[in-house]
Amino acid sequence: MSQIRNLANGAQAFTSNVFLVVGDRTVLVDVGNEFDVVSAVEDHTDGLDAVVLTHTHYDHVGNLSDVTAAFDVDVWGYDTDQDGVDHAIADDETVTLGDDSYRAMHTPGHKNDHLCLYSTDANVLFAGDLVFANGSFGRTDLEEGDRDLLVESIDRVLDAVDEGLGVMHTGHGPSVTDRAYDNIELAVQAARF
Numbered sequence: 001m002s003q004i005r006n007l008a009n010g011a012q013a014f015t016s017n018v019f020l021v022v023g024d025r026t027v028l029v030d031v032g033n034e035f036d037v038v039s040a041v042e043d044h045t046d047g048l049d050a051v052v053l054t055h056t057h058y059d060h061v062g063n064l065s066d067v068t069a070a071f072d073v074d075v076w077g078y079d080t081d082q083d084g085v086d087h088a089i090a091d092d093e094t095v096t097l098g099d100d101s102y103r104a105m106h107t108p109g110h111k112n113d114h115l116c117l118y119s120t121d122a123n124v125l126f127a128g129d130l131v132f133a134n135g136s137f138g139r140t141d142l143e144e145g146d147r148d149l150l151v152e153s154i155d156r157v158l159d160a161v162d163e164g165l166g167v168m169h170t171g172h173g174p175s176v177t178d179r180a181y182d183n184i185e186l187a188v189q190a191a192r193f
Contacts, residue, residue, distance in 0.1 A: 002122065004169065007040040008032045009027025014172045016060040019126065023098030025049045028073075029117070029126050032172065033062025038070040052095060053077035053085065054128025054171060055114040057142075079113040089115060102126070105160060109150025110138030116157055118173055123166035125180065130154060132170045133187025148190065154188040 001022040008015050011015040013034035028051045032189065041168055048071040053061060056077060062187060064084045069120040070077060076095070089095055091106035100122040107116045110129045124186045127190035129138040130153055137154065140147040161181060176183050 002100055004098070004167075005044060006169070006175065007037055007044075008035065008135050014059055015062070016129075017055075017169065017173075017175075018063075019169055020044055021098035023100070023170070025096045025098065027052050027097045028067065029169070030054055030060045030128075031063040031067045031117070035063070037063045039068050040072070041067075046072045049070055051075045052089070052097065052117070052142070053113075053131040054116070054126060055111040056082040056085065057111055057129070060171065075112060075141050078104075078115050082113055082164075098122075098189060100124070103160070105151035105153075105156060106142075109140060109148075109153045110144075111121045111142070111148050113157070114138075114153070114154075118157070118161055122161065123162065124161065125165060127157070127162055127184075128169050129171040130157065131184050131187040132173050133168075133176045133183055135177045135183060136173075137187040137191045138171075151188060155183065156192060158184050158188060172186050176193045177179075 007018040015032040018032040051118040055162040076087045089104045100119045102117040102119045105116045165180040169178040
């Protein structure tokens with residue numbers, strides 16, 4: 001089982017969460033913004049094999065040049081037209097994070113290039129800014145935001161994940177370790193109104 005740690009925990013900055021997934025393929029899921037993520041990575045591992053982005057909003061990618069310079073890694077995301085994204089992850093492609101395989105799901109609505117990553121084996125969902133704890137959901141008032149698309153994307157994730165989902169790692173706020181599926185259901189209900 002991969003070890004997953006939020007490196008942005010306690011950072012006093014406008015940043016997304018940053019998840020270090022240590023294992024066979026050590027990956028940083030999002031890189032955050034305005035804090036020393038390079039030192040945070042070095043505190044826990046000798047290097048990175050890849051960076052995977054849930055989407056390219058500034059608070060998720062602000063540290064990207066520091067990370068790629070420090071660790072000489074390629075960056076994976078949905079859309080290679082976005083600055084800093086070296087390789088595309090296609091919808092329904094399998095991506096290795098740590099020791100586990102994850103299904104990448106294209107989930108627009110918050111931003112066009114948004115991805116969620118779900119592993120049935122690890123029983124883990126990286127939800128990015130699609131949904132958060134307690135039924136909150138991603139903003140749709142920014143450029144590329146679309147409430148109807150967001151609802152469709154949340155429905156798609158609900159259909160894909162197991163009702164016994166163990167952990168949901170979100171782009172902001174605390175990870176959900178209790179009744180994660182219920183939190184996604186609450187989010188889609190709230191987003192419909």
